[in-house]
Every structure is written in C-alpha cells, then in structure tokens.
Amino acid sequence: MTSTTLESNVAADTGAALRFITCGSVDDGKSTLIGRLLVDSKTVLQDQLAGVQRGGETDLALLTDGLSAEREQGITIDVAYRYFATAQRKFIIGDAPGHEQYTRNMVTAASSADAAVVLVDATKLPWAAEVGDGEVVRRELLAQTRRHTLLCSLLRVQSIVFAVNKLDAIDNAALAFERISTALHDFAGAAGVQVAAIVPLSALKGWNVVTRHADWCGYEGPSLLELLEQLPVTAQDEAVPFAFPVQWVEKFSSSSDTSQGRRVFWGRVAAGQVAPGQTIAVMPSGKTATVAQVLNHVREPMAVHAGHSAGIVLDRELDVSRGDWLLAPDAFEPVREITATVAWLDDEPLVPGRIYWALQGHRWVKAKVARIVDRVNITTLASEPATQLEANSIGDVVLALQQPLAVLPFAQSRTLGSLVLVDTASHKTSAAVLVRPAA
Template identity: 85%
Template sequence: MTATTTTPSSAAGALASIHGDTGTALRFITCGSVDDGKSTLIGRLLVDSKTVLQDQLAGVQRGGETDLALLTDGLSAEREQGITIDVAYRYFSTARRKFIIGDAPGHEQYTRNMVTAASSADAAVVLVDATKLEWAAEVEDGEVVRRELLPQTRRHTLLCHLLRVQSIVFAVNKLDAIADAGLAFERISAALSSFAEAAGVQVAATVPISALKGWNVASRHADWCGYEGPSLIELLEDLPVTQQDESVPFAFPVQWVEKFSGSADTSKGRRVFWGRVASGHVEPGQRVAVLPGNQVATVAQVLSHTRQHKTVHAGHSAGIVLDRELDVSRGDWLLAPEAFEPVREITATIAWLDDEPLVAGRVYWALQGHRWVKAKVARIIDRVNITTLDSEPVDRLEPNAIGDVVLSLQQPLAVLPFVQSRALGSLVLVDTASHRTSAAVLVQPAPSKA
C-alpha cells in the first residue's frame, strides 16, 4: 500500500468527511517506547476533561506534585516499578464525543498486551519522546545525519498498521524539555514521515505535545514549534470509527447454544445459537451452511441481544433459530452457503509474542472465533527487519518479531485475507503445553495458482 500523508490541520477533517460517523465513541490506544509518556498523556486527558475526582487526584500526589501516570498504572507492580505492564482502559468524554482509551505497555516483553489492545482499536496515538532522539546535528563528518527512531516506535507503528488500526497519529512528546523545540519537532516529524512512507503507513497527523504540561493536548498551545494545527483532542474528536464487515458474506461464530427454552414466542422449542455476527447480516428466510459438516438450513428467527425479532448486522450480537435441528455446537460457524472455500493451509503474517523462538515443525492450537484446531508451522518464509523494513529469509522468529509463515491446519477453516475482513482474517496461536498466547495471525491472500 502506498503511503499518503496529510497536513495536520486537514487530516482529521478529511478522514471524518470520508468515513462519517463521529458521534460514536472512539476506541483508541496510546503506544510507543518505554517512558515516552503514554500513561502521563492519558492522565492529562482524564484531568483536563474533568473525569478525575478530587480524592483520586489526592491519591496520586508525589512530593507535592501530581503524578499523572498513576491514574492508569493501577497494578501494584506497575506502581512499584514505574512501568506499564497490562493494558489499562479508561473512559472520558468531551462536549463532542465519548472515548475509550487503552494504555498499552511499551516494554518489549509485554508486546502481546499491546497487540491485544490494538486489535480492537479505531485509532492509535504513537508517542515519541523527543528527548531520546538525536535530532540536533544536521551534518556530521561531512554526511547528512540519518535520524533513527526507537525500535519500539517502529514496531508498535507496524503492528498497528498490520492490525488495520484505521487512524495512526504521531504525538511528539516532551518538547517542553528542549530549548529549540521548533527545530526538534521539524526534524523528528521528517524522520517519522520518512519511516511511514517507507512502511506504507498512512498517518492522520503528527502533533507536538507536552503531556506533562498539557500543551496541545486538550487545547492548542499557540505559536509553539511552528505548529498551527488542531490539538490532540480536536484531532481525536474527528477521527472515524472502524466500519464493520458489512460487505463480506454472512459469517457467524457460535459462542453459546441455548437448549430448548420452550418459549413459544421466541425459539418455538428449537435451540437458539448465540454469538456476534462477524460479517454481513442475518435475517429470517436466509440460507446458512454449518462448518464443519456443510449442512444447510434456513434461518427461522433472528433475535437481538434483547430478544427482539429483527435483522442483525455485523458487529452485533444475535440469537439464530434454524428451521430444523442440525448438529451445531460452540465453536461451529454459520456461513453464507458457497460463499467461502474452507482451507487447510494458509499463508499469514504473524506477530510472534512467545518468549521462545518460533521454529518450523511446531504445533499450536489455532483459535478462530470460538473454534480451536491444531496448526503446524509448515514453513517460516521471512522476517521484517524493524530498522530497514526489508524482508529477510530466516529459519526462526525471535520474540516480538514480525514475519510471514505457512500454517497447516488439522481441520479446514473458512478464512479471508485480513485486509478484507478483520474477523475472518485473524487467528490466535496458543501453546499446547503452557496455554500461553504465542502469536497474532493475520491471513494473507492465497498465492496465485498461475
């Protein structure tokens, strides 16, 4: 995908005009490297939006000053070590919009937690600590200085891009601690733009901020860093939410089977299959096929989460009653007939999250929806070099690496490329012995048979 960039002042408005609904709550995460100020930024957002009570503020006083990061770092280990370990979700609202924030950890060993948060996010604010980067020198020993970003800045941006986070915003933080903040922002912005272009990442905006002092966070800090665009909150207020997979054929993972409730006005004595519509929509009279088994039936009734009879669209929970009894249980899928071709081998990009390296031949549990199947790593194709963005042939993937692999499945699954469907194009690999989450799997288009 070719990267395109927009000016900060026009980015959010352009996105909103294209994608529409800004009345819906925006789910976004803060991510980036260690100590870039992610927790402090969220604390600032909560304080400036008047979401924090006075007794909560009193509880995070340290040496007479407010430690904003403690408003999100709730685990005792986080407070003791001064780091974020797990994803902390917080809620706040402005006059224009509601927000759900996920504070993702920056440490490499907790990358799996960051991936979990990003997988359901509409937007990501990638923080960049200006004090950690070599931005001052323009020419050194007669050569133009190549400005390197921190590895976690690159890794988190790439993961957000791979996980189809719709809007990515770079927030250059701690510029208040730099004498020539304008020059620093100009050069760091150029480095971020160069990286995004090379990686094919579309960036909504790059904003200079001070999370500690609140500059350009909730309100604009005029005549600072040569930036004349909106504040971070103003940008977030105009970002679009992720659209559901309405254009993809109907697919429904069965989560729970309600057995013969006996309620004549709902199921008429038949079982109700509950779950969340992954793609398309479901309505009475619609034909569906069961995977596995490929038996076909007609939808007799559709219930909403409040047991009202109605058509249910992607992203919403539904109870489905079929016109006849079929062998359907938790983990099965109801699909549009003949719309999918289940496969037993997939090529995928994975984010390797386990502490042990991935090697070919290993067998894992693969989870799609609520269905578990055994998956063998048939081949490791390559790995993305985080620094150069080149693909390198390898025979293993180290912890936190991103690469392409071929998986052989014990039983067929109905999948689509992740670029086409988040729900049908994503799986999770789980270690069969330790039961740890080992990888996030993003299905790639099938290779051409020509």
C-alpha cells in the first residue's frame, strides 16, 4: 500500500513553523509518539532523558506528561506544548488528552493547529475478525477516534494525518494496516473529512516516526516526520474585509513620536489588513474614523496583515475600549441570532432556554439557547433530532444574542466565525461555537 497524501501538500509553505497536535483515544500512544519525535530528532538533552527513566528504561511519554497527576495515573490531562526543529522546519507540538472528560482541552489545542496527527491503536480494533467464508466483519473505529477527527475537521484543521500505531505488536501487521486503513477511508469519506495521509508506525520502537522502516506493512511513503515537514500552514484570513478585536487601550502613550499623543488600540488583526488612510467603523457604537497610523509589534510604523499584532492610532478620539471591534465600514451586518455548530464540553447538558456568556474576540455578550436543531450521531454520522446535548456531543443550535455581533461563517473566517460559551455561574468553558451560513 502506498501513502495517501493530498496533492496540495507539494505547495506547502515550509518556511513557517507548523503547529500540530496529537490526538485520538486513550492510551493510543500520543505522548510516546511525541517523545520519540523529540528523541530521534536529537532535540532532547541527556539530562532530560535521565529524568524520564523508569526501571532502567526510558519512558518517552514522560517527556510531555509533566503534571504530577499525569505521571501518577499514566494519562494526559492538560495540553502539553513542545518545540523542536529539524534542518527543514520548526514545529510546535500540542499533546492533547484522549479522555472524554478532557475534550475541552483537545478542542483548545485544535483551534489553533495547522495539522492533527490522529493516533489509532491497532491492538484495540477487531481488524482480524472474520465470519463465514472468510467474510470480514465491518470495522468499527473507537468513538474517541471518530470524535477527535470530527472536531479537527469542524475546527478547520487543514491537514489530518492518521497514524496507525502499535503495529509492531501484531503478527500480521500488513493485513492489519490494510484493513484499518480501509476503515479510516470509509469513515473519512462518510464524514467529509480530507485525509492528508495514513501512516503505519511504532512509536515505541521508532518505526516510520523519524526514519522510514523499509518494506513494512506494504507502505512505501514518507515517515511521519518527513510528511510533517511538507504540510502547509493555515492561511490567514487576508481575503476577508478588515476586522480587529481591541485587546488593550494604551492611553496617551509617552511615545509621542509614534502615536502623536493619541490613544493606541492594540490587538491582533483578525482579518484583512490595516494601513494608514483606511476608514474604519467601531463596533458596537457605529462611529467611523480614519486610521492615522499603524504600528507593528515593535512599534515600527507599517501596514499589518491578518494574524499579526498591531497598534492602531485613529485621526480623532472615539469611545473605544477593550472588547470593541474595528471593522471595514459596511462590510459586516451585525446580527442578534446565529445558527451554529457547537461542540458541547460541559458536564451539564445544553438545553433550550439556558443563558450563557458568549465570547467573540475580547467581547462578551449574553446568549440564550433559542433551540436545538439536531445532534450528530458519532457512530452513524447521521443528524438526529435532539432536545438536549450531552457532554462531548456535536450538534446544531440557534443562539439569540443580547447584543449584535459581526460574524461570518466559520468556513469563511476562523476568527469571525467562532465563539466560546461560558457558564454564567461556574465560569466553565461550556462550548466551542462555529457559525454556520445564514439560511
């Protein structure tokens, strides 16, 4: 079997650091895989290796599982980020937990990732089961494998790679990889998920992780690291009209040479670009002004594009504070009702009538659950009627907002199309909200 890769990977921008996460079900080997990447790429110091010894052997998972509770229980609880680089590229890795109760941590990591490596434990699947005259039973993937893949797809993670792990523990590894690959392709096709590649590997032994393990499982493609070196980074929303969430207001800066004594509005450009001379509108007041000057993150005057920090000075004083948005005039129509796909992360179920805080950028507004449209069945991928959404469910809802927000469909803009719901009493993050196109 040859590698399954997207043709667009050939045009990858490998000059920028790639942010990727490892995810999947519990004990699929995510932390061990990251440890193997770090060790075999020679980015771990000897004293670090000495600190992760257990019984005279190196426990690679301990390189990322740093919390005392993680080491005691042998599980990943919070997202652990690690940095490493090869001669070809820089990487930022997020090791996401596999337990259902920590799905909110996985969603947080995936929301800013360029790629996801979804691990599949070959030893947990009934890949060898046959009935009758050699008829193979339908392959069922683990629920958390399906859930994490769907969440990555919903969150617009550009490249999704399936890594079939622990094949070294199976006698007929080639047959196992073939059948598991078929199951993954069937699931991805039914779910509308684009698959960048399916790679057989052993994180424990290092096969196909950094270097290729020749003539194994019928696979002739690149190693996982070679593949990651070629994946594209997520393009910023530069084709979308200008949008800028105000994070901090610097009042009458002492740097009079750059701000002319006016207030500087700092934040990160969410969409489009900003340059002196542009007309902007303030949301929610609706007042307009002209951009007098734009400063980059080191206070140099220059135009700033989406994805980069900026300080904006206006030609006149307006009432602008943290949480407001600076927008291209007439480019957005603020709405007070949105239809959205939600990944429900709270232990308390989502029911119609409940009120939450909704966060977009740095702006907080009250949001009422007007109705639940449907819920996705993780097993069949079918939309089903629902009166509530339980923890870790995915479904479509209608939200009524107390104050209007400028939004775009999430498929068009990651920033303008996403919100977070927060419980008003417990202050827990309850849901990731992805805006759908208006009906």
